[in-house]
Amino acid sequence: xxxxxxxxxxxxxxxxxxxxxxxxxxxxxxxxxxxxxxxxxxxxxxxxxxxxxxxxxxxxxxxxxxxxxxxxxxxxxxxxxxxxxxxxxxxxxxxxxxxxxxxxxxxxxxxxxxxxxxxxxxxxxxxxxxxxxxxxxxxxxxxxxxxxxxxxxxxxxxxxxxxxxxxxxxxxxxxxxxxxxxxxxxxxxxxxxxxxxxxxxxxxxxxxxxxxxxxxxxxxxxxxxxxxxxxxxxxxxxxxxxxxxxxxxxxxxxxxxxxxxxxxxxxxxxxxxxxxxxxxxxxxxxxxxxxxxxxxxxxxxxxxxxxxxxxxxxxxxxxxxxxxxxxxxxxxxxxxxxxxxxxxx
Numbered sequence: 239x240x241x242x243x244x245x246x247x248x249x250x251x252x253x254x255x256x257x258x259x260x261x262x263x264x265x266x267x268x269x270x271x272x273x274x275x276x277x278x279x280x281x282x283x284x285x286x287x288x289x290x291x292x293x294x295x296x297x298x299x300x301x302x303x304x305x306x307x308x309x310x311x312x313x314x315x316x317x318x319x320x321x322x323x324x325x326x327x328x329x330x331x332x333x334x335x336x337x338x339x340x341x342x343x344x345x346x347x348x349x350x351x352x353x354x355x356x357x358x359x360x361x362x363x364x365x366x367x368x369x370x371x372x373x374x375x376x377x378x379x380x381x382x383x384x385x386x387x388x389x390x391x392x393x394x395x396x397x398x399x400x401x402x403x404x405x406x407x408x409x410x411x412x413x414x415x416x417x418x419x420x421x422x423x424x425x426x427x428x429x430x431x432x433x434x435x436x437x438x439x440x441x442x443x444x445x446x447x448x449x450x451x452x453x454x455x456x457x458x459x460x461x462x463x464x465x466x467x468x469x470x471x472x473x474x475x476x477x478x479x480x481x482x483x484x485x486x487x488x489x490x491x492x493x494x495x496x497x498x499x500x501x502x503x504x505x506x507x508x509x510x511x512x513x514x515x516x517x518x519x520x521x522x523x524x525x526x527x528x529x530x531x532x533x534x535x536x537x538x539x540x541x542x543x544x545x546x547x548x549x550x551x552x553x554x555x556x557x558x559x560x561x562x563x564x565x566x567x568x569x570x571x572x573x574x575x576x577x578x579x580x581x582x583x
Contacts, residue, residue, distance in 0.1 A: 246279050
């Protein structure tokens with residue numbers, strides 16, 4: 239007897255940005271790369287008028303479309319949906335895949351049924367992260383945020399810098415995104431030290447240290463890059479003490495979540511010359527309000543949370559992660575990118 243096919247519901251929205259748009263064309267392309275998946279999975283794309291988390295969010299018809307699609311689904315691929323309904327309206331559900339790396343919008347995970355697995359999109363950002371990290375280290379090494387501040391002020395800030403080859407980057411969070419930063423560092427001839435609870439050697443890191451060594455490592459770093467998950471434990475994790483331990487010549491980069499940084503402390507560090515410059519791709523509030531003091535902070539470059547998302551290929555990589563995990567599900571193997579509900583990441 240042939241195995242029953244898994245019903246895979248892909249939840250997207252008519253107004254999704256191109257980078258996150260899950261279309262028939264992109265799904266067909268993924269199935270061409272993984273043709274055997276058709277033998278044991280059937281896919282349906284369910285489109286709502288807008289994304290659930292938007293303001294205003296779903297209308298009555300959107301709820302009907304979602305509930306009708308989820309009732310027979312074994313697998314859900316999406317970003318946000320009515321969490322508390324899952325227990326009662328999706329009796330067959332075995333696995334939910336979130337098309338983002340951060341899942342703090344789902345916290346606390348008390349809504350997740352015990353028998354349902356949750357995975358995220360770790361790894362889909364890696365190629366774009368690698369390029370962004372390379373750009374950020376080169377910008378900071380060449381004082382581009384400082385020079386941009388001088389240009390705004392019509393000030394000729396003549397000075398010279400050295401090459402970044404041979405310097406050190408401290409990557410706080412050594413997962414798949416952090417590993418992409420380490421790969422960028424290796425390409426540039428920069429030594430990469432990771433800080434992570436898992437200190438097993440990996441990839442392009444020269445060294446992995448436990449979080450307990452963060453403060454002793456900060457004074458040795460020429461660049462500090464944050465790639466942490468956001469949890470209650472990492473809320474404003476990086477603040478005045480950490481900036482105070484950095485070299486005055488060092489640069490700071492945040493490409494994870496804005497809430498892991500104390501921005502008041504960052505502003506003070508930049509204004510007082512405690513660090514040489516910073517690049518932020520993640521802010522505590524997005525879009526950043528017009529009256530935020532970050533806009534006028536010297537030696538700071540802000541990018542609007544676009545640095546690590548590849549418009550043309552992000553969903554292609556997302557579907558690859560899903561297809562490869564369906565293979566694992568069929569074989570009874572542990573899925574990649576599993577979330578630990580107790581840890582929240």
